Amino acid sequence: MKAWRLLREDGVSAGHGLAVDETLASRVVQGAPPTLRLYTYRPHSALIGRFQDAANEVHLAYCAAHGLEVNRRPTGGGAILMGPDQLGVALTVPGRGTELRPRALMERFSDGLVRALSSVGIVATFRGKNDLEVGGRKIAGLGVYRDPSGGLLFHASLLIDLDVALMAQVLKTPFGTITDAEIATVSSRTTTMRALSGRDLDVDDVRNRVSEGFARSFDVALEPGELDADEGAAITALRHAKYDTESWVHQTTDVPDTNGSATVATDNGQLDIHVALAGRTIKAVHLRGDFFETESAVADLEGRLRWHAARTDGIRATVSRWAEATPECSLDADALTRAIIAAAEAASAAEAERDPYGCFVTPEANHG
Amino acid sequence: MSSDRTFEVPHDRHYDREHHLWASCDADSGRIRVGIDAIGLESLGELAYVSLQETNTQVVRGGAMGTLEAAKMTTTIAAPVTGTIVARNDEILSQPTLVNSDPYGGGWLVEIEPAMWEADADELVSGDDLDEWVTAEVARMDAEDHAS
Numbered sequence: 001m002k003a004w005r006l007l008r009e010d011g012v013s014a015g016h017g018l019a020v021d022e023t024l025a026s027r028v029v030q031g032a033p034p035t036l037r038l039y040t041y042r043p044h045s046a047l048i049g050r051f052q053d054a055a056n057e058v059h060l061a062y063c064a065a066h067g068l069e070v071n072r073r074p075t076g077g078g079a080i081l082m083g084p085d086q087l088g089v090a091l092t093v094p095g096r097g098t099e100l101r102p103r104a105l106m107e108r109f110s111d112g113l114v115r116a117l118s119s120v121g122i123v124a125t126f127r128g129k130n131d132l133e134v135g136g137r138k139i140a141g142l143g144v145y146r147d148p149s150g151g152l153l154f155h156a157s158l159l160i161d162l163d164v165a166l167m168a169q170v171l172k173t174p175f176g177t178i179t180d181a182e183i184a185t186v187s188s189r190t191t192t193m194r195a196l197s198g199r200d201l202d203v204d205d206v207r208n209r210v211s212e213g214f215a216r217s218f219d220v221a222l223e224p225g226e227l228d229a230d231e232g233a234a235i236t237a238l239r240h241a242k243y244d245t246e247s248w249v250h251q252t253t254d255v256p257d258t259n260g261s262a263t264v265a266t267d268n269g270q271l272d273i274h275v276a277l278a279g280r281t282i283k284a285v286h287l288r289g290d291f292f293e294t295e296s297a298v299a300d301l302e303g304r305l306r307w308h309a310a311r312t313d314g315i316r317a318t319v320s321r322w323a324e325a326t327p328e329c330s331l332d333a334d335a336l337t338r339a340i341i342a343a344a345e346a347a348s349a350a351e352a353e354r355d356p357y358g359c360f361v362t363p364e365a366n367h368g
Numbered sequence: 369m370s371s372d373r374t375f376e377v378p379h380d381r382h383y384d385r386e387h388h389l390w391a392s393c394d395a396d397s398g399r400i401r402v403g404i405d406a407i408g409l410e411s412l413g414e415l416a417y418v419s420l421q422e423t424n425t426q427v428v429r430g431g432a433m434g435t436l437e438a439a440k441m442t443t444t445i446a447a448p449v450t451g452t453i454v455a456r457n458d459e460i461l462s463q464p465t466l467v468n469s470d471p472y473g474g475g476w477l478v479e480i481e482p483a484m485w486e487a488d489a490d491e492l493v494s495g496d497d498l499d500e501w502v503t504a505e506v507a508r509m510d511a512e513d514h515a516s
Contacts, residue, residue: 049442050417050437051417051419051437074442076417076437076442077442105441143442144441144442145442146441147444148430148444148446253417254458254461255416255417255462256462279416279463281416281464281465307439308439309465
């Protein structure tokens with residue numbers, strides 16, 4: 001049986017946490033051992049996706065006032081809040097010879113987490129681009145990054161617990177204002193190990209379960225280890241050159257972030273749609289209205305449209321497939337499709353007007 | 369079982385087997401125009417973001433010349449040839465989906481002044497070897513889908 005290294009750390013800074021993962025990915029092809037690192041961040045850090053604009057995703061003033069760190073992951077996806085109750089998972093393995101395509105890679109890597117969750121009776125499934133979900137509610141965010149040397153980094157944030165109210169203070173939502181209703185909406189789209197298991201799981205217990213899950217999934221022995229001095233020096237250098245720099249954390253792209261909304265009347269009541277675009281890609285869709293008898297179905301549709309091309313035909317096809325898969329949902333698929341397309345077009349119009357915060361959302365970002 | 373997948377893979381250029389980038393040598397200037405091939409784009413999905421090294425940056429075959437985030441993955445873009453970036457397609461930085469819609473035309477990424485084109489070209493697949501390579505890649509994708 002092959003042996004991989006197991007690293008455990010707690011309370012790491014954002015810059016250190018990310019620099020370790022990238023360093024290990026860059027060295028695994030050259031002979032460093034494949035490593036599973038299970039760690040937590042100091043309370044708290046806001047980590048944005050590789051190409052996100054920190055000012056658009058994070059309430060920077062709140063973070064500065066409350067001592068929260070902000071940093072940028074090498075992996076893609078959305079912004080996350082990390083602290084003592086969110087387990088960071090970083091698996092680094094050689095990529096060459098790994099013939100799987102991205103989606104299959106993600107599924108392969110997430111199997112260790114699926115097994116860990118199963119050990120406490122939670123049945124999770126991989127869905128969309130980078131979510132592990134339970135009943136349509138996100139319990140882990142996933143990402144894969146391929147280093148230039150060919151090393152693969154699988155990143156995950158596993159929600160043992162989550163302070164949704166704090167998350168709403170730190171991460172921007174399309175809703176603009178933070179109310180109990182918005183917090184309830186975010187809560188309905190996420191779930192945690194403690195909530196689902198009904199047990200007061202501590203991080204070491206979860207860490208052991210995740211370690212065992214990966215060992216079984218990959219048929220390897222995970223041997224506790226430490227970073228060596230050479231790795232330590234490389235990590236420090238990478239922190240100073242990259243993760244602790246303003247130019248990395250606050251870099252921007254040429255792809256504009258825009259938001260749009262639409263409201264339609266349906267037989268079930270009023271339906272509000274919010275769409276956040278990155279260029280012509282849907283970053284997020286949020287549905288609200290008077291119809292929420294099927295929260296999981298709504299969360300399912302939002303998940304299907306996350307990181308989806310903002311093309312009319314594609315949106316129509318995806319909503320149609322969703323409607324077929326969720327016959328219990330009474331929402332009118334045609335009305336829903338029209339509203340989503342209208343919201344996406346409103347976001348595109350905001351881009352054309354060079355008003356990235358057109359319509360109604362996050363007006364405070366104009367001052368960020 | 370044979371696959372229904374078909375990919376446009378023009379025979380007028382070279383391809384990086386591992387990273388699915390194409391490299392086309394301009395006969396007049398000797399520059400190498402680089403883009404992502406259709407098979408690579410099938411795996412990546414719609415591109416959301418692309419970053420590219422600045423012009424005058426030296427790159428090494430297999431080394432990073434940029435980064436992209438697509439619907440299915442974030443990855444570095446590995447240079448298929450060694451040389452110096454002498455032009456980059458800034459249009460795709462603000463409209464990454466142009467790469468998906470026109471991969472062999474307006475969706476090109478960079479132009480490289482090659483340092484050792486003949487040697488690099490030997491490492492790439494081209495000409496009569498292309499059909500066999502594409503067939504093998506399609507078979508691999510089919511097998512993967514069948515397994516999942």
